Amino acid sequence: PPQWYELYKTNFRPTRVEDVKDEPPQSLNLPNRLKQIFIFATRDTLSKLSNKQYLLINLLEAPLLAIILAVIIKYKSAPGGEEYLFRFNENFPAFLLMSIIVALFMGLTVSAEEIIRDRKILRRESFLNLSWNSYLMSKITILFALSAIQTFSFVVIGMLILEMEWAMLFPFWFVLFTTSCFACVLGLNISSAFNSAVTVYVMIPLLLIPQMILSGLLFSFDKLNSIISTKGKVPVVADMMASRWAYEALVVDQFVNNKFEKPFYKYDKYESQADFHASFLANELEKKRKYISDNKDEKSDSIRQIIKKDLDIIKSTIEQDFYKKGLEVDLKAEWTIEKFTPEFNKKLEDFIAAYKKFYQDAFNIAVSQREALIVKMENNKNGNYRLNDIKNQYFNESLADLVKNVSEKDRIIEYQGKLYQQINPIFVDPRPSSSLDYRAHFFAPQKNLLGTMVSTFLFNNLVIWLMTIVLYATLFFELLRKLIIAFEGMPGKLKSSGRKQTKNE
Numbered sequence: 001p002p003q004w005y006e007l008y009k010t011n012f013r014p015t016r017v018e019d020v021k022d023e024p025p026q027s028l029n030l031p032n033r034l035k036q037i038f039i040f041a042t043r044d045t046l047s048k049l050s051n052k053q054y055l056l057i058n059l060l061e062a063p064l065l066a067i068i069l070a071v072i073i074k075y076k077s078a079p080g081g082e083e084y085l086f087r088f089n090e091n092f093p094a095f096l097l098m099s100i101i102v103a104l105f106m107g108l109t110v111s112a113e114e115i116i117r118d119r120k121i122l123r124r125e126s127f128l129n130l131s132w133n134s135y136l137m138s139k140i141t142i143l144f145a146l147s148a149i150q151t152f153s154f155v156v157i158g159m160l161i162l163e164m165e166w167a168m169l170f171p172f173w174f175v176l177f178t179t180s181c182f183a184c185v186l187g188l189n190i191s192s193a194f195n196s197a198v199t200v201y202v203m204i205p206l207l208l209i210p211q212m213i214l215s216g217l218l219f220s221f222d223k224l225n226s227i228i229s230t231k232g233k234v235p236v237v238a239d240m241m242a243s244r245w246a247y248e249a250l251v252v253d254q255f256v257n258n259k260f261e262k263p264f265y266k267y268d269k270y271e272s273q274a275d276f277h278a279s280f281l282a283n284e285l286e287k288k289r290k291y292i293s294d295n296k297d298e299k300s301d302s303i304r305q306i307i308k309k310d311l312d313i314i315k316s317t318i319e320q321d322f323y324k325k326g327l328e329v330d331l332k333a334e335w336t337i338e339k340f341t342p343e344f345n346k347k348l349e350d351f352i353a354a355y356k357k358f359y360q361d362a363f364n365i366a367v368s369q370r371e372a373l374i375v376k377m378e379n380n381k382n383g384n385y386r387l388n389d390i391k392n393q394y395f396n397e398s399l400a401d402l403v404k405n406v407s408e409k410d411r412i413i414e415y416q417g418k419l420y421q422q423i424n425p426i427f428v429d430p431r432p433s434s435s436l437d438y439r440a441h442f443f444a445p446q447k448n449l450l451g452t453m454v455s456t457f458l459f460n461n462l463v464i465w466l467m468t469i470v471l472y473a474t475l476f477f478e479l480l481r482k483l484i485i486a487f488e489g490m491p492g493k494l495k496s497s498g499r500k501q502t503k504n505e
Contacts, residue, residue: 031493033131037478040138048142058146060109062154065102069095070161086163087392093251093402094452097217099158100246104152104211105204107183111143112200115191126291136366136475139188165394171457178464179246185471193480200401211243216442217402233439242464249460252443255403255426255464260387260395263377267370269445272427274363277321280412282356285314289352293345296337304337309417311335314348317419320431323358327351376477403443 031039047055074463075089076084115122124133155173159166186207190200212218214237221234228235238244255266273347288310295303312335318324319331329347378385401407403426411423420441421428430440438459447459474480 018232028128030130031130033134036131036134037138037141039060040135041141044138044142058106058150059153060149061106062102063157066154066157068400069098069102069163070158074162084163086391087395087397089162089396090398092162092396093217093399095158095162096250096254096399097212097215097243097247097413098153099154099172099176100179100215100243100250100503101208101212102154103147103151103180103246104183104208107143107147107180108187108204108207109201110146110150111139111184111187112191112204113197114139114143114188116195116197116200119195122125135293136188136472140185140472143184143188144181147184148177151176151180163393165259167259168254168257171257172250175246175250175253175457175461176460177466179242182464182468182471185468185475189471189475191479192478193484211241214238214241215243215247217247221442231413232418232420232441239439242467245460245463248443249457251399251403252426252445253455253457254396255399256445257398258394260391260393263373264370267366267373271363271366271370272424274359274366276411276421276424278356278359278363280421281419282352283315285317285355285413286349286352288314289345289348292337292340296340307340311337311340312417313414313419316417317322321355323355325358326354405443 030036073095074084074089074090076082077088077090078085079088096293132385152173155169155176158164158173159169164172178407187200190203194200214235216234221229221238223229224232224235228237230236234244255261261268292307292310296307298304298307315331315335318327324331327347328342365491374387378387404424405422408422411421413420413422425441425443426445428441428444429446430444430448432440432448435448439449440447443456446453447456449459449462
């Protein structure tokens, strides 16, 4: 080797080559993330357009379901069964719920296989380091557009058959569209988490059934298991269901803003609250006052506890009420049995009587103002305004009975030291404990949004979109898939082959 090396140095003179500092030319230029969304969406759209069976099923599914559902529940509902009147269609509340379930079903089925179907393509393109967010946004854009078309066709056909008010078209469609978008993102989460399409479709009924149960129509929230139910407010477990928010938004908006009720809602609300205070709340306060007066000298601890509780209920009820005239008692100080003197008892008795009289007068004023408005509307319409015809066309009795909770036997209940109104929830505004307290009773006309009262329709739709954003975050980080992988990796779990998983595996 040394000889050969010397020979090489004698015969060959290597020349130094200058270093090249320029970057080599790129053979692949990745587009920016916005363009990636466009490319992903274009490819996915062309793929769907070429699949005629996919298009046929997804475009005809909504109209067919609307025809089946609306035709079945439409019957000659007028008294005597001679003609169909929207006012007396008892199936309308159920139709609204089934519309929401259909929106959830379509959103889940249309998105259930999206990521599973693209898994091979994603694996092949993984070395390009394409944007995962761009891919997901392209999917969501297409699915949301398809959901808009599906829900719009469903709403239009359903309204045509049931002869609903066309002014309710946009609110009805928007709630179903919002619900379907939520279901699409939920379906993408499932599609990302599981590897088998069969597993995904098995999951769909498991997701839909709780949505139906906790929607608020099938079962009263006040009569659920005591572990989850809360008197006077919707249970937290129901707040996790999109169907509960969607159904409440649809029902409240349909009742408050239909052409018949909208001009009279303010007067009906005053009338309802005045009647409740005069007929039920005043009587309940008087009954408690009388019990305290009759038993305040008892030495039994149990009776004294009841008296103390009743005193607190009377005090807190009056403190929260508008009318306090003539009481002249410090509501900030604690009311004790010792302070319940005959003079105090007489003053409280007179106040409750005046309290009842005040709300009776308020009830009469509300009724007279409502009647005056009807007369004014009939005169302004040159005699063409027929109240009963408008009511037959735009008002639904079953929906009104639902939001007024007319089937409830207990008009007022006592729960954990407070009195709760059970009837006419549609006319009762919630009383939040803080600016962050969003919770309210079912069918409340307004909700608390960071210290501001907004309509239930707006609030509930915002909640569903917030839930959709949270689901998108879980999809982006693939949290559900990671959870399932972590569960499958637990010691003792068996693989599909039936053998025990090893440590290396």
